[in-house]
Amino acid sequence: MPESLTPREVFLELVHGVCEERWEEVIELYAEQTHVEHPFHPLAAPALRSLEELRAHFGIGAPPGAYTGHTLRRRPVGITVHETADPEVIVGEFRYEGIVVETGEPFTVPAVFVMRVRDGKIVESRDYLDHLRSAQARGQLDDVLAAVRQHHDS
Numbered sequence: 001m002p003e004s005l006t007p008r009e010v011f012l013e014l015v016h017g018v019c020e021e022r023w024e025e026v027i028e029l030y031a032e033q034t035h036v037e038h039p040f041h042p043l044a045a046p047a048l049r050s051l052e053e054l055r056a057h058f059g060i061g062a063p064p065g066a067y068t069g070h071t072l073r074r075r076p077v078g079i080t081v082h083e084t085a086d087p088e089v090i091v092g093e094f095r096y097e098g099i100v101v102e103t104g105e106p107f108t109v110p111a112v113f114v115m116r117v118r119d120g121k122i123v124e125s126r127d128y129l130d131h132l133r134s135a136q137a138r139g140q141l142d143d144v145l146a147a148v149r150q151h152h153d154s
Helices: 007-019 023-027 051-058 131-137 141-153
Strands: 033-037 048-050 072-083 089-100 106-118 121-129
Touching: 007 023, 007 072, 007 089, 007 106, 007 121, 023 051, 033 051, 048 051, 089 131, 106 131, 131 141
Parallel strands: 033 121
Antiparallel strands: 033 048, 072 089, 089 106, 106 121
């Protein structure tokens, strides 16, 4: 039986897998029942609790043409992984940096992930990232800001 990945290794596989769009491999990093939150999401998105919800979040299985944003070519940089007193928990600091393929514009999205990994699988994660910079890079900032206004006006 192969030894499971450490929390540090899982984090590194996750951020590189996202950048390389290896979605099925990314999904395999999560436990069947998980709890992934995005506390800084401008619309207070609900936690993702299953592999099915994670597949939808990453757009796996979406019909062709369903995604209407810009294409991003990115990589994780400035990675620092902090071990904690709890051997299951790490804090990963990094930035997604890259270019918008359609425009050639550079972008940077800072992030901090606080992850609990048990038996090589993510069972809990709080992903703090700059959703507005991400929306801007994807060409969706106006739509996100309109949704935020509507969300807070209702």
